[in-house]
Amino acid sequence: MVELGRMLVVFGIVLAVIGGLIMILGRTSLPLGKLPGDIIYRGKNTTFYFPLATSILVSAVLSLILFFVSRIKR
DSSP states (O other): HHHHHHHHHHHHHHHHHHHHHHHHTTTTTTOOOOOOTTTEEESSSSSEOHHHHHHHHHHHHHHHHHHHHHHHHH
């Protein structure tokens, strides 16, 4: 049970750091969420938003970061 508790604490800290980074990046003028390729449909009473280009960009960046972290650990 001690290992589970430590894992939950680490997971919580990681989530807090990610949340802080998102808040900081939200105040900058980065166009994340407004890239060409993001799908926005505004109907009469509804709005559908699918950030396709943003998702691909974030996925590529995270893949590179995790690749370099795994190379450093070896």
